[in-house]
Amino acid sequence: MLNQKELEKYLSICMRSEADFAEIYEETESSETIKTLNGKLEDVNHVLVQGIGVRLYKGFNSVYGYSNETDENAVLPLLAELVDAIGKKEDGPEVALQEVKYENRHPVKIDFEKVSLEEKHGLLERATDAAFGEDPRIVKVQGTLLNVNQKVQIANSNGRLIGDTRVRTRLMVDAYSQEGDNFQSGLNYNGAGMGLEFYETVTPEEIAKEAVRVALVNLQARDCPSGKMPVVIDNAFGGVIFHEACGHALEATSVSRNSSVFCGKLGQQIASTCVSAVDDGTIPNAWGSQNIDDEGNFQKRRVLIENGILKSYMIDTLNGRRMGMESTSSSRRESYKFEPTSRMSNTFILNGDAEFEELFEGIEKGLYAKKMGGGSVNPQTGEFNFAVREGYMIENGKITYPVRGAALIGNGKDILWNIDKVAKNLERSQGMCGSLSGSIPADVGQPAIRVTSITVGGTANE
Amino acid sequence: MNNQKWIDYALTQGFEAFEIYQLLEQTKAVSWFEGQRDSFVTSRVLGTSLRGTVNGKLANYSVEDPSDSNMEKVIADMKAQAEAITSDEEAIIRKPEDTDKVESIKNWVKPSNDEIIKMLALVEEKAKNYDPRIVQVAGISWEETKIKRVIVNSNGMNVEDEGYAQLIFAQIAAAENGDVQANYKVQIVEDLSKFDVDKYIDELCGETVKKLGATSLKSGQYPVIMEKGAMTTLMACFTGMFSGDLISKGISPLKESFGKQIFSEKITVIDDPRQQKAISLANYDDEGCPTKEKKVVDKGVFTTILFDSKSAKKMGAESTGNGFRASYNSPVNVAPKNLYIVPGDKDLDALCKDMGDGLVITGLMGMHAGIDFVTSNFSLQCSGYWVKDGKRDHSVSLITMAANFLEFMKSVEEVGSDIEWSYENIACPSIRFTSCAISGE
Numbered sequence: 044m045l046n047q048k049e050l051e052k053y054l055s056i057c058m059r060s061e062a063d064f065a066e067i068y069e070e071t072e073s074s075e076t077i078k079t080l081n082g083k084l085e086d087v088n089h090v091l092v093q094g095i096g097v098r099l100y101k102g103f104n105s106v107y108g109y110s111n112e113t114d115e116n117a118v119l120p121l122l123a124e125l126v127d128a129i130g131k132k133e134d135g136p137e138v139a140l141q142e143v144k145y146e147n148r149h150p151v152k153i154d155f156e157k158v159s160l161e162e163k164h165g166l167l168e169r170a171t172d173a174a175f176g177e178d179p180r181i182v183k184v185q186g187t188l189l190n191v192n193q194k195v196q197i198a199n200s201n202g203r204l205i206g207d208t209r210v211r212t213r214l215m216v217d218a219y220s221q222e223g224d225n226f227q228s229g230l231n232y233n234g235a236g237m238g239l240e241f242y243e244t245v246t247p248e249e250i251a252k253e254a255v256r257v258a259l260v261n262l263q264a265r266d267c268p269s270g271k272m273p274v275v276i277d278n279a280f281g282g283v284i285f286h287e288a289c290g291h292a293l294e295a296t297s298v299s300r301n302s303s304v305f306c307g308k309l310g311q312q313i314a315s316t317c318v319s320a321v322d323d324g325t326i327p328n329a330w331g332s333q334n335i336d337d338e339g340n341f342q343k344r345r346v347l348i349e350n351g352i353l354k355s356y357m358i359d360t361l362n363g364r365r366m367g368m369e370s371t372s373s374s375r376r377e378s379y380k381f382e383p384t385s386r387m388s389n390t391f392i393l394n395g396d397a398e399f400e401e402l403f404e405g406i407e408k409g410l411y412a413k414k415m416g417g418g419s420v421n422p423q424t425g426e427f428n429f430a431v432r433e434g435y436m437i438e439n440g441k442i443t444y445p446v447r448g449a450a451l452i453g454n455g456k457d458i459l460w461n462i463d464k465v466a467k468n469l470e471r472s473q474g475m476c477g478s479l480s481g482s483i484p485a486d487v488g489q490p491a492i493r494v495t496s497i498t499v500g501g502t503a504n505e
Numbered sequence: 506m507n508n509q510k511w512i513d514y515a516l517t518q519g520f521e522a523f524e525i526y527q528l529l530e531q532t533k534a535v536s537w538f539e540g541q542r543d544s545f546v547t548s549r550v551l552g553t554s555l556r557g558t559v560n561g562k563l564a565n566y567s568v569e570d571p572s573d574s575n576m577e578k579v580i581a582d583m584k585a586q587a588e589a590i591t592s593d594e595e596a597i598i599r600k601p602e603d604t605d606k607v608e609s610i611k612n613w614v615k616p617s618n619d620e621i622i623k624m625l626a627l628v629e630e631k632a633k634n635y636d637p638r639i640v641q642v643a644g645i646s647w648e649e650t651k652i653k654r655v656i657v658n659s660n661g662m663n664v665e666d667e668g669y670a671q672l673i674f675a676q677i678a679a680a681e682n683g684d685v686q687a688n689y690k691v692q693i694v695e696d697l698s699k700f701d702v703d704k705y706i707d708e709l710c711g712e713t714v715k716k717l718g719a720t721s722l723k724s725g726q727y728p729v730i731m732e733k734g735a736m737t738t739l740m741a742c743f744t745g746m747f748s749g750d751l752i753s754k755g756i757s758p759l760k761e762s763f764g765k766q767i768f769s770e771k772i773t774v775i776d777d778p779r780q781q782k783a784i785s786l787a788n789y790d791d792e793g794c795p796t797k798e799k800k801v802v803d804k805g806v807f808t809t810i811l812f813d814s815k816s817a818k819k820m821g822a823e824s825t826g827n828g829f830r831a832s833y834n835s836p837v838n839v840a841p842k843n844l845y846i847v848p849g850d851k852d853l854d855a856l857c858k859d860m861g862d863g864l865v866i867t868g869l870m871g872m873h874a875g876i877d878f879v880t881s882n883f884s885l886q887c888s889g890y891w892v893k894d895g896k897r898d899h900s901v902s903l904i905t906m907a908a909n910f911l912e913f914m915k916s917v918e919e920v921g922s923d924i925e926w927s928y929e930n931i932a933c934p935s936i937r938f939t940s941c942a943i944s945g946e
Binding site: 080083084085086087088089090091092093094103104105106108109110111112117121124128129159160161183219226227228269270271300301302304380416417418419421423424425428429430447448449450452453454498499500501 | 538541542543544545546547548549550551552563564565566567568569570571575582583585586589590591592593594641643678685686687721724754755756834835836870871875877879880882884885886902903904905906907942944945946
């Protein structure tokens with residue numbers, strides 16, 4: 044990492060320009076992906092990322108440059124190019140940095156880099172054995188263990204110098220089931236902002252057994268009917284609905300450019316009164332948590348919606364300037380190869396007061412989406428889509444048979460109004476969120492909710 | 506990084522073979538918003554990926570610190586990695602082979618910063634003035650990328666090539682009576698001074714305005730045409746089925762289909778990494794294996810499995826030169842490069858005329874979620890327009906299409922002529938299908 048003197052020198056060079064703000068983000072990241080097929084170790088990929096990203100602002104305008112080379116011979120030409128691009132000046136303020144120290148909210152016990160590959164392979168072997176042991180119809184099991192350790196240092200022309208270490212781990216199991224010609228798969232994963240101690244609380248066996256359960260249900264599943272119907276979306280990854288349909292449209296990236304359906308709606312009712320939602324980057328050791336955001340501001344808990352009323356957007360500094368609002372510490376990026384922008388952290392709908400069983404009452408024909416897959420949204424139009432990974436038909440208030448191949452589509456601004464019941468079983472789940480500033484870990488979550496009407500895209504000709 | 510020093514050291518540490526892959530990527534991007542330059546991004550990143558074999562087992566490692574001071578630790582880590590592999594698959598670091606190289610015929614002319622800014626301002630102005638219903642013009646940008654790729658190994662391999670591309674991008678939204686429709690367009694621009702800005706704006710804005718007032722459709726089975734862009738997007742989701750790696754692992758839906766009729770006999774699929782019309786070409790794959798043109802599907806029959814070295818060895822075949830890395834630090838995997846469906850004779854208008862009444866699908870969304878690769882079932886949000894009596898009628902949105910890809914590709918009625926190579930390394934013409942399940946109202 045660059046030392047304080049070097050950073051002060053470089054920032055001072057940046058400020059001898061039309062820029063009113065300069066920032067140097069530096070990063071080293073060590074990551075390891077371990078893959079097994081039927082328990083045998085197939086591939087290991089170890090990646091060491093390191094580099095700097097330098098950003099200068101002038102009003103709403105920004106220039107950004109990045110490189111993996113951090114020695115002076117490479118940095119000085121990069122700075123010169125950026126200063127030229129924003130407008131050169133003869134003089135500017137000398138930057139003096141003050142390092143900010145704080146207590147780490149996300150301590151790690153077992154550093155993956157200090158554990159042998161054999162031991163890490165052992166975690167995947169345990170998952171594989173558990174999967175095969177569960178049912179003879181399981182014919183193939185893929186396991187993936189991902190471990191990441193990212194260290195960042197952020198220095199800016201306001202004199203702030205601050206660092207953070209972000210550690211995360213995730214274990215994923217793909218179980219394949221077969222009965223005659225019927226070949227299906229079930230996926231499950233779990234992770235946290237922790238070291239390998241995570242697998243003492245959530246075991247590889249538990250993760251595998253859940254993947255097997257889904258793969259077996261899919262063997263029995265029938266094609267899903269199509270059309271508009273009430274949908275009960277269960278907890279945990281079901282929260283992807285809120286993430287895609289509403290979360291992205293509450294990011295300043297969209298709001299500041301007037302390209303969100305929620306522009307100008309602060310303080311207004313945007314959802315049914317049973318909906319309250321937060322984006323909380325401070326939860327200890329959560330998958331989407333950090334001590335500081337990628338502009339060096341302490342992470343926060345942001346109340347987005349309270350009883351249906353829009354309370355806050357998620358804002359980074361530059362977009363905040365456009366909006367005339369303060370940053371909410373929501374600036375994130377995948378790596379130094381991306382200019383940061385407003386992003387989610389751990390985003391979820393809070394518990395409501397309905398009993399789980401109540402959600403099914405009165406539904407003549409509907410869909411119970413027990414597990415959701417991923418999805419996407421167009422923030423400009425609010426249109427979203429997402430896949431149902433494990434679904435069941437609801438007939439006359441009862442769950443009747445499993446269905447496969449269902450997709451849910453709709454518009455974010457409508458769906459928030461159509462949530463009429465929120466249960467009490469809030470859980471979070473770990474996803475990777477892709478947007479302008481790259482792919483970042485983010486938790487989604489919710490208790491089970493009922494949406495009165497969503498378009499279900501299915502494959503059955505009904 | 507002293508390549509020879511790393512290779513020599515690795516060999517003394519017990520590696521049978523050792524490879525260094527380096528990708529130097531330099532980019533420049535300029536974006537424009539509301540009458541001024543919004544951002545300027547410049548970068549230079551050298552990524553180094555190392556591979557080595559011990560007893561036929563492969564270690565992968567990527568570094569961005571180009572100094573030699575990490576050498577001993579990295580090589581030691583790699584050795585431990587190779588020794589931990591328990592899979593029976595045998596990896597190969599290739600020997601160099603002779604090949605006739607082709608040079609790109611693209612004639613890139615690099616514009617000055619002033620020319621770029623003037624063009625971006627012009628795009629914004631023309632888009633805003635195109636139609637009063639265009640309410641937003643955002644994300645106008647210019648991007649240039651230059652890459653240099655080098656592969657050297659202990660078997661005497663030493664190949665390199667360079668690539669360059671530049672493109673313009675714009676994103677707009679149109680609104681009417683509370684309905685908002687968004688659209689974007691990416692265009693490869695060889696020479697900015699010859700860029701037809703009016704045609705670009707007409708295609709971008711014209712299509713967006715037409716989408717206004719789109720309605721859903723009653724659920725049912727309808728005749729469909731997949732317009733070239735949507736067809737390309739759909740095909741890209743399923744090219745993995747031709748992968749020798751996924752076939753050998755039993756995960757590809759074509760695992761038992763080699764030599765069999767898999768698509769309609771109207772479909773021929775070619776993979777040609779040396780295709781001159783594509784945005785980039787490759788004389789070698791990322792293992793240094795020379796590339797060649799292959800008929801993957803010939804009149805519907807699956808005739809070529811795509812292989813990298815490892816999957817070829819496993820299935821007793823030769824690499825087809827399809828070992829590519831998704832990024833410099835991803836492992837080598839089987840991937841197509843410049844794969845396309847051979848076009849037919851009729852343009853889109855003629856396909857619509859032949860269809861009479863039916864749906865043209867122009868956009869697909871949610872590809873990372875709505876695809877079940879193993880069964881080839883898909884259920885995707887889509888949009889497009891309704892065709893009545895062979896002519897474009899009203900726009901359609903908020904619907905999904907669902908089918909089994911293999912079944913769908915057997916129900917081809919006609920293949921269009923309108924193939925267009927864009928920024929992707931896959932291209933398909935518009936295709937008319939008998940029918941597809943559409944969910945809407």
